[in-house]
Amino acid sequence: MGSVIDARIDDPRLAVYLKLTNRELRRSIEAEAGVLVAESALVVAKALACGLEPLSLLVARRRLDALMDLVKALPASTPVFALDDGDIESITGYRVHRGVLGAFARPRALSPAEVIEGASRLCVLEASVDATNVGAIFRSAAALGADGVLLDPTCADPYERRCLRTSMGCVLSVPWARFEAWPGSALDGLRAQGFTVASCALSPDAIDLATFSQRWHGGMGAEGKIALVFGTEGEGLAPGTVAASDVALRIPMARAVDSLNVGAAAAIFLWELFRSPRGGTGPLRAP
Numbered sequence: 444m445g446s447v448i449d450a451r452i453d454d455p456r457l458a459v460y461l462k463l464t465n466r467e468l469r470r471s472i473e474a475e476a477g478v479l480v481a482e483s484a485l486v487v488a489k490a491l492a493c494g495l496e497p498l499s500l501l502v503a504r505r506r507l508d509a510l511m512d513l514v515k516a517l518p519a520s521t522p523v524f525a526l527d528d529g530d531i532e533s534i535t536g537y538r539v540h541r542g543v544l545g546a547f548a549r550p551r552a553l554s555p556a557e558v559i560e561g562a563s564r565l566c567v568l569e570a571s572v573d574a575t576n577v578g579a580i581f582r583s584a585a586a587l588g589a590d591g592v593l594l595d596p597t598c599a600d601p602y603e604r605r606c607l608r609t610s611m612g613c614v615l616s617v618p619w620a621r622f623e624a625w626p627g628s629a630l631d632g633l634r635a636q637g638f639t640v641a642s643c644a645l646s647p648d649a650i651d652l653a654t655f656s657q658r659w660h661g662g663m664g665a666e667g668k669i670a671l672v673f674g675t676e677g678e679g680l681a682p683g684t685v686a687a688s689d690v691a692l693r694i695p696m697a698r699a700v701d702s703l704n705v706g707a708a709a710a711i712f713l714w715e716l717f718r719s720p721r722g723g724t725g726p727l728r729a730p
Contacts, residue, residue, distance in 0.1 A: 444514060444515045444517060444519060445497075445500060445514045445515075445517030445518070445519070445521040445522065445523040446519065446520070446521065446522050446523060447507070447514065447523045447525055448522050448523060448524050448525065449525055450524035450525060450526050452526065452530045452533060452534060454524065456499065456522065456524070457501065457524060457534055458472070459472065459476055459478055459480070459498070459499070459546045460480065460501050460534050460535055460544055460546065461534060461535075462534075462535070462536045463480060463535045463536055463537065463544075463604055464535070464536040464537050465536065466603075469603070469604075470600075473549075473600075473602070477548060477549050478498060478546050478547065478548060478549060479495075479546075479547050479549050479602040479604075479607065480544055480545070480546055480547075480604045480607075481544065481545040481546075481547060481604070481607055481608075481612070482539070482541060482543075482544050482545075482604050482607065482608045483541040483543065483608060484510060484513055484541065484542075484543055485611060485612060486545075486607055486608060486611065486612040487500070487513060487543060487544075487545040488513060488516070488612075489611070489612030489615055489616070490545060490547050490612065490615055491513075491516055491517075493612075493615040493616055495547040495548065495550060495615065496547060496548040497517055497518065497521045497545060497546070497547055498521070498546040498547060498548060499521060499522045499523070499524060499545070499546045500513075500514070500517070500521065500522075500523045500524065500543060500544070500545050500546075501524050501526070501531060501534075501539075501543070501544040501545075501546075502514075502523055502524065502525050502526075502542065502543050502544075503525075503526070503527070503528050503531060503539065503542040503543070504525045504526060504527055504528075505527075505528065505542070506542035506543065507525050509542075510542065510543055513543070531544075544604075549602060550615075552620070552621075553618055553619065553620040554620055555593055555620045555621075555622055555629070555632070557618070557620065558590075558591035558592075558593060558618045558619060558620045559591070559593075559632070559633065559636055561590070562590035562591050562618075562668070563590060563667065563668040563669070564588055564589050564590050564668075564669060564716075564717045565589060565590060565591050565592070565593060565633070565638065565668075565669070565670040565671070566580060566584050566589050566591075566592045566593070566670075566671055566673065566709065566713070567592075567593045567594075567595075567629075567633075567640075567670050567671065567672040567673070568580065568592065568593070568594045568595065568598050568672075568673055569595045569597075569598070569625065569626070569672060569673065569674045569675065569680055569681065569684055570595060570597050570598065570674060570675040570678070570681075571594070571598045571599060571673065571674075571675055571676075571705065572597065572598065572599050572675065573599060573676065574599045574600070574603045574605040574606040574609070575605055575606070575609050575706075576676060576704070576705050576706045577594075577598060577599045577601060577606050577609075577610075578601075578605065578606040578607065578608065578609025578610035578613075578614065579609055579610070579706030579707075579709075579710075580592070580673065580705070580706055580709045581601060581606070581610040581613045581614045581617055581619075582609065582610045582611055582613045583706070583709055583710040583713050584613070584617050584709075584713065585610075585613035585616060585617050586613075587710070587713040587714055587717050587718070588713070588717040588718070589617065589713060589717060590618070591617060591618040591619060591620070592617055592618075592619040593619065593620055593621075593622060593629070593670075594619065594620070594621045594622065595621070595622055595625040595626070595629070596621060596622060596623065596624075596625055597625075598621070601614045601619055602614065625684075626681070626683060626684045626687050627687060630672075630684070630687045630688065631687075633670050634689070636668070637668050638668040638669060638670045639667070639668065639669045639670070639689050639690065640670050640672060640687070640688045640689045640690075641655075641669060641670065641671050641672065641688060641689065641690050641691070641692050641716075642672045642674075642680050642684060642685045642688040642690070642691045642692070643671055643672060643673050643674075643680070643691075643692050643693070643708060643709075643712055644674065644679055644680045644685050644691050644692075644693065645679060645693055645701070645702060646685050646691045646693075648691060649691040649692055649693035650690060650691065650692055650693070651692075651693065651695055652692050652693065652694050652695075652711070652712065652715055652716075653695075653715070655690070655692050655716075656715045656716060659716060669716060671692075671709075671712050671713070671716065672684060672688060673705055673708070673709050673712075674705070675705070676704060676705045679702070692712070694708060694711055694712070
């Protein structure tokens with residue numbers, strides 16, 4: 444059971460929770476300390492279940508009794524700082540409605556090769572800087588059967604608090620890695636491992652998702668590998684990324700809607716192409 448401490452706002456051990464809404468400050472704090480911050484009892488419990496090392500909990504005093512099962516799951520050496528809501532808001536910079544935050548040691552970063560090995564269904568993100576969108580894609584990836592997620596060098600940190608919260612902790616259970624270079628060597632590496640690289644984009648030659656799905660699931664074997672590439676919400680995928688892919692796919696739109704939020708679009712693509720049976724015997728090229 445964790446050690447409950449009636450904390451003071453100036454306790455230096457609370458520095459890890461300082462100004463959680465300041466992205467630039469958080470980058471430096473979390474990189475220097477090697478930590479991530481989980482928000483809500485569900486995400487904290489998920490982090491514990493995934494074997495992350497807990498460093499401390501910050502709990503609203505009013506919620507302490509309701510959170511005792513979580514406190515009891517902690518090692519005895521883990522401090523549990525209890526403060527009033529106003530004091531927590533002063534530290535974090537916002538009102539913590541869920542009543543609990545947890546600081547954990549960051550897991551070892553995986554390499555792209557480690558994520559790709561043994562995988563057949565991958566999500567690849569380009570320039571996805573919105574943590575909420577990244578979290579939503581991770582949640583869909585976990586629910587709909589992705590083997591892993593790969594990110595370009597500019598994507599948001601999946602361990603950012605908002606991303607962890609939006610993903611409902613799924614960031615901690617889906618293997619992921621970040622490419623150092625993008626897109627040429629990254630996509631070439633996927634292709635060399637037998638993946639069909641499919642850009643999800645509104646390009647003129649994009650194939651209707653339903654048409655492609657019929658081909659992908661239509662008797663092409665059980666060993667096909669596919670990597671779905673998603674871009675930023677504003678600009679979509681870069682032209683060079685689409686050109687470097689094997690095929691471009693699109694979701695047909697009605698009522699003059701030009702596109703969907705990338706999180707919603709990713710869920711549709713993943714449902715359509717990652718559902719059983721697994722399709723494909725090798726890379727599929729656009730006609």
